[in-house]
Amino acid sequence: MWIYEKKLQYPVRVSTCNPTLAKYLIEQYGGADGELAAALRYLNQRYTIPDKVIGLLTDIGTEEFAHLEMIATMVYKLTKDATPEQMKAAGLGDHYANHDGALFYQNAAGVPWTASYIAAKGDPIADLYEDIAAEEKARATYQWLINLSDDPDINDSLRFLREREIIHAQRFREAVEILKEERDRQTIF
Amino acid sequence: MNTHQKTYHPYASPFDPCKPLTEKTYSTPPHLYMGFQPPNLPQFTPAEALRAGTLWKDFYDPYFNSFERAKGGPQT
Ligand SMILES: [Fe+2]
Numbered sequence: 001m002w003i004y005e006k007k008l009q010y011p012v013r014v015s016t017c018n019p020t021l022a023k024y025l026i027e028q029y030g031g032a033d034g035e036l037a038a039a040l041r042y043l044n045q046r047y048t049i050p051d052k053v054i055g056l057l058t059d060i061g062t063e064e065f066a067h068l069e070m071i072a073t074m075v076y077k078l079t080k081d082a083t084p085e086q087m088k089a090a091g092l093g094d095h096y097a098n099h100d101g102a103l104f105y106q107n108a109a110g111v112p113w114t115a116s117y118i119a120a121k122g123d124p125i126a127d128l129y130e131d132i133a134a135e136e137k138a139r140a141t142y143q144w145l146i147n148l149s150d151d152p153d154i155n156d157s158l159r160f161l162r163e164r165e166i167i168h169a170q171r172f173r174e175a176v177e178i179l180k181e182e183r184d185r186q187t188i189f
Numbered sequence: 190m191n192t193h194q195k196t197y198h199p200y201a202s203p204f205d206p207c208k209p210l211t212e213k214t215y216s217t218p219p220h221l222y223m224g225f226q227p228p229n230l231p232q233f234t235p236a237e238a239l240r241a242g243t244l245w246k247d248f249y250d251p252y253f254n255s256f257e258r259a260k261g262g263p264q265t
Contacts, residue, residue, distance in 0.1 A: 010242070143216060147254045159251050163242030166250060170220035177225050 002062065009066040010160045012073040013153035019090035022078035023108060024148050028071045028161075030105030030113040033137035035071055039064035041118040041134060045127050048120070053128070053175040060168050067161055074154060075103055128176050135169035193218055193250045218250045 028034045042061030046054050079087070079101055087096040094110060105113035119130050142162035146155050194214050201209035231246045238244040241251075 010239075139216070139218070143252050146252055149254070150256060152257075155254070155257065159253075160240070160242040162252055163249065166218045166220050166248060167243050170223060170226065170248065173220070174225050 008070055008073060009063070010070060010157055012070050012077070012157050014074065014077045015151050015153045017078070017081070018151060019079050019082045019086055019092055021149055021151060021154065022075045023091050023095075024145055025071055025074050025078070025108075025154075026103075026106060027108040027141055028138070028145065029068065029075060029103065031107035031141070032117040033134060033141055034107070034113075035064050035068035035138075036105055036113060037117045038134060038138060039068060040115075041120075042131065044118070045120050045131070048122050049124050049127060050179060052178055053124075056171055056175055057131075060171065063164065063168075067164065070157060070161065072103055074157065124179055125176065128172050128179070132169055132172045132176075135165050135172060139165040139169065216250075216252065219248055223247070 030036055039061050042057045042064065046057040046061070049057060079092070082090070082092075082101070084093075084096055087093055095104070098104075107113075119127070121127055121130070139162055142158050142165065146158050146162070149155055149158070193216060195217050196212050196214045198212055199210070201211060226245070232238070232244050233241055233246060233249075241249050243249055
């Protein structure tokens with residue numbers, strides 16, 4: 001079960017009216033390496049991973065929903081007052097045709113989210129390596145989003161989210177070390 | 190200390206249609222070099238940590254785009 005705290009993990013402020021940026025940010029909402037995929041991937045893998053690292057998957061999977069909520073807030077704020085003309089000019093005319101201003105789980109190119117973005121092999125090492133790769137890909141996506149954005153407040157929040165991906169990748173790497181069970185014999189470089 | 194960014198120089202043909210980018214960069218954040226986190230690493234204060242996204246100074250690697258760097262932001 002979960003307990004919900006009615007605030008964002010990190011403040012989301014938007015300095016400029018820029019619906020085009022919302023179109024790009026959707027990549028982290030419903031894209032292959034986005035926050036929804038991350039949350040569902042980890043929370044599903046928990047059941048078939050050695051118990052030493054179940055808690056880690058629960059913690060990180062839960063945090064990914066907090067990130068999803070931050071991305072949703074950015075997209076919402078960037079589009080909530082946009083007219084159909086502004087949506088069209090931002091490349092969101094086809095989104096508007098289907099959804100009006102509603103958010104949807106799709107990537108920046110409008111491809112709907114699919115469960116084939118996530119894997120569950122059942123082999124603990126294979127699954128954790130997938131998770132490490134997913135974190136590095138999410139980190140890279142945040143870099144490209146920061147490169148595309150000239151909104152200083154959005155970039156501040158995106159930098160926070162990218163830092164969290166670094167920490168998640170680190171913890172998944174440590175989980176692999178725990179499962180290798182030779183940690184004490186290992187030299188730390 | 191490790192650098193958080195590396196560069197390489199791709200080949201540019203005299204017939205390339207666009208002005209070549211002679212230097213490309215990519216991120217190599219600090220966790221790539223850490224292995225299992227050693228004990229007693231230096232910490233941010235709680236207020237700093239909430240802003241940074243990590244409690245641990247050694248994992249902090251803020252990313253800025255070229256416009257932010259040109260405006261005098263950190264050169265990471
Ligand atoms: Fe993550």
